[in-house]
Amino acid sequence: MSHTTSGQSRTAPAGLGVGASAPRPDGTLKVTGEFAYSSDLYLTGMLWGATLRSPHPSAWIRSIDVGPALAMPGVHAVLTHEDVPGEKFYGLDVKDQPVLAVDQVRYQGEPVAIVAADHPETARRAAAAIVVEYEEREPVTDPRRAAFDADCPKVHPRGNVVRYQPVRVGSVFEADVVVRGEYEVGMQDQAFLGPESGLAVPAEDGGVDLFVATQWLHVDREQIAPCLGLPQDKVRLTLAGVGGAFGAREDLSMQVHASLLALRTGRPVKIVYGRQESFHGHVHRHPARMRYEHGATADGRLVYVKAEIVLDGGAYCSSTPAVVGNAASLGVGPYEVANVEIDAYGVYTNNPPCGAMRGFGAVQACYAYESQMDRVAQACGLDPVEVRVRNAVAQGSRLATGQVIESPAPLAGMLKELAATPMPPERAGSDLRSLPGGVAQTTHGEGVRRGVGYGVGIKNICYSEGFDDHSTARVRIELLGGEPHVLVHTAAAEVGQGLVMVQAQIARTELGVERVTVAPADTTVGSAGSTSASRQSYVTGGAVREACLAVRERLDALRAANPESSLAEILETSGPVEETREYRHRPTFPMDPVTGQGDSHVQLALCVHRAVVDVDVDLGLVKVVELTAVQDVGRILNPLALEGQIHGGTAQGLGLALMEEIQVRDGRMLNPSFTDYLIPTVLDMPPMTISILENPDPDAPYGLRGAGEPPTLSSTPAIAAAVRDATGLALPRIPLRPADIALPAGDVAGGAVTGAVR
Structure with missing residues (x-):
């Protein structure tokens, strides 16, 4: 892997502040296996919870x-929807999902009942001993039928x-x-490594303390408390x-279930x-199922784009409205097009529920519009990079919105730099590993052919369409052990992306103090929103900086009054100094429901990929030889x-291109395991050349631009194009x-991708 940095020059940072490769405080613990995950939680006397799930997609x-x-020894509680003391439904956007199924099930795996016992096997x-009588129905599994067939059964009364x-x-x-x-x-x-888990502890005040792996502490609480029939301040x-x-952790999973069981039994439940x-x-x-039509001039300049995008949201709403908004607003990609006609739909079916995943909405559209750009290039006799540069x-520039x-x-410059990057050497020798x-x-290489492809992606950063997207940070500086020490406290979820480290870097940079501790994230401080949409460095980083x-x-005021005193001496006299601040980015606005117009996004990020692949056309096997990203x-x-x-x-884009798919047939999931659901390993990932540009955004803290999602967009179409x-x-x-x-023996496929030239 090689890495270059270009663009605006930077001064090397001092210490471990902003701009340095500060080590992650959780890094060593994770690679040595010592890190405590939510599945490692334990309290003496705790019970274990289990869930009974529907075997049917619709019944x-x-x-x-x-x-x-209940008759089994060691069982302390068995609950159904009748035992939910508060609201029976919850949801991120629409409260359409039952805590436990009420009168019907809408997908295979829907929770029907929960059990608490003194041993997980018990x-x-x-749970398996509970007897449920179902009356099966024909599931709605075709998203196009769900969207356009007036005679299709309704998954929900609202349509x-x-x-x-x-x-x-x-x-x-x-x-x-x-x-x-x-x-x-x-x-x-999403194929994360740690499955859903948590520990609910009943409290003396009648509330509950929940320790859980999640992405969004405060919105979890907003959904959990009404279901428990408790005020939010009693759900911590x-x-x-x-x-x-x-x-995948934006939506609730076991949170309400564990809390219900803990409150019912009066004991901690894991x-x-x-x-x-x-x-x-x-x-x-x-x-997604998508239909695209691109019109261009003979020299490859786009005249119009038409698109129909149908997104299968599965049985419940989750974040489908936002996914549709992203797919529609970014549906033509980072290209200048004067005429656009897009129709984007998100629909209910009886397939597994769908929601947030890295790059959501934008990933699906990107595969289609980048495939189309290659078709335009071929129809116009242009290089695939050149057609993208021209548009x-x-x-x-203005987006379609x-x-x-x-x-x-x-x-344009990113694409030219990508195209100028040297190609990997041709395969040499007979090393089977290549x-x-x-x-x-x-194979011994008889039917192996090399291909090269390009992909471009544009992704919105932070939440969009008028969402009150903000974060809160509390920063305290005090004297500990005779030295200044900074404590940073936010509710931002560290999910493996390094946010704890970044918060400490910001505090070191702004306060000039190396000793920084980041407190565990919880709901005793104001909301930090979700760890998603590549937003936490932007909004929580902004909040930490403001605090x-x-x-x-x-x-500075204390220093002015005591110019001869050191910081330690000032703190010894004044005591701790603490401030809490909220950070909000510039406002966004909903897309017009008829025209789709509106300033719906805060920030936009670009990534471009080139993929080089070797394909065995006899066996249909692909080896990604190299990936280059700018x-x-x-x-x-x-x-x-x-x-x-x-x-x-x-890597996640490579997985989507070549191997990752949940197989669903008639609403039933066929491969719910890492034996049958394949994800890329170190053997699948090729060497990478990365060029990182720094062109600061004047509206963002430190000029940063969210970076986690854009590579997921562009790597997929680049590999497919190759x-x-x-x-x-x-x-x-x-x-x-x-x-x-795989091609039929002797077939030399060519011209399969065609355009109509008028």
Whole structure:
């Protein structure tokens, strides 16, 4: 892996402040296996919780008999929806999801009853002993039918369309070159390493203390408290160790269930999902079906884009409205197009629920519009990089929503730099490790062809469309052991991205004190929002900076009054200095429901990828030889952590391109395990060359630009384009499967991707 940094020059930071590769305080513990995850929580006398889930994707519940479970020794409680003391429904956007199924189930794996017992195996056996009588129904599994067929059964009384968002610009929809395509993106899982888990502890005041792995402490509390019939101040959440998230922990899983059982039994209750239950117990990436039409001039300049995007939200709403908004607003990509007609739909089905996943909404659209850009290039006889350069947005360009890109957006230069990066050497020798299939000796290279492809992605940073997106930070400086010490306290969830480290770096930079502690995240401080949308460095970083500046202002006043005193002496006299500040970015606005116009986003980030692949066209196997990325991050806060984010996002994009898909048939999940759901390993990831640009955003703290999600967008279409280049096949669906790629014996596929030239 090589790394270069270009763009605005920087002065090397002193110490471990902003700009340094400060070490992660949790890093050593995680690689040595000593880190305490939420699944490691333990209290003497605690009980274990287990969940009974529906085996059917759609059915009426005719009866539930908990008697056999209650009769088992060691069982302390068995609860159904009748035992929920408060509101029976919750949800991130719409309260449509039952705590426990009431009269029906809408997806395979829906929670029906919960059990608390003195041993986890006893709890599981008790859950299995509950007798439920179901009356099965035909599930709604086709998202297009759900969206457009008036005779389709309604998954929810409100109808099957969760959100419809059009975008309308211009009126010219004729062009010299017209290319059309239909694309499909499969259901991807976040595949985090730590399954859902937490510990609920009943409190003396009648409330509950919940220690849980989550992405959004305060919104968890806002959903949990009404279901428990408690005021929010009696539901206290503390972040436990999180083993990855990628969006799947934005929604509730075991939080209400553990709390209900703890309050019912009067004892702590721990719930830990197994891997199979985890697949059923959290949301996934929305599968998408998309139809695109691009019109261009003969020299490759875009005239118009038409698109229909249908996103399968599964059984419950979750964050589907926001996913639709992203797909619609970013549906033409980072290209200047004067005429746009987009129709984006998010729908209910009886498939597994879908919600947030890294790059949500933008990932699905990116695969389609980048595939189309390659088709435009081919139809116009242009290089795939050149067609993108000719249409690239820049600072001052307008998105399809009418929003002006006000910060630097050097996309054309990024593409030229990417194209100029030296190619990897041609494969030499007979080392099987360099071939598709590796040491399995499935080939000796006879049918291996090399391909090169490019991908460009644009992703919104922070929440959009008028959401009150803010964060709160409390900063305290005091004398400990005779030396100044800073305590930073926020509710921002560290899910593995290095946020704890960044908060400490900011405090060191603004206060000039090396000794910094970041307190555990909990709900005793104001909300920090969700750890998603690549927003925490922006908003929580901004909040920490503002609180530090307020502390520094008070310290400066004390210094002015005591010019001869050291900081330690000032603190010894004055005592601790503490300030709390909220940070809000510039406002955003909802998209117009008819035209889609509006300044809906805070910040936009760009990443471009080049993929080089070897494809065995006889066996349909792919080896990614090299990936090159160029990304503008505004300002680097921690170089090592940033590289990790780009590598990680790229890996998830590779997974979506070649291997990751939850297989669903008739509403039933077929591969809920890491045996059958494949994720990239170190053997699948190729060497990477990364070029990181720094073009500061003047509206963002330190000029930074959220960096975690954009690589996930552009790596997927780049890899698919490289496979197309090697095979000549259209490949409209991802992930690519061997059967999609393997060519009939003697066939030299070519010209499979065509455009209509008028």
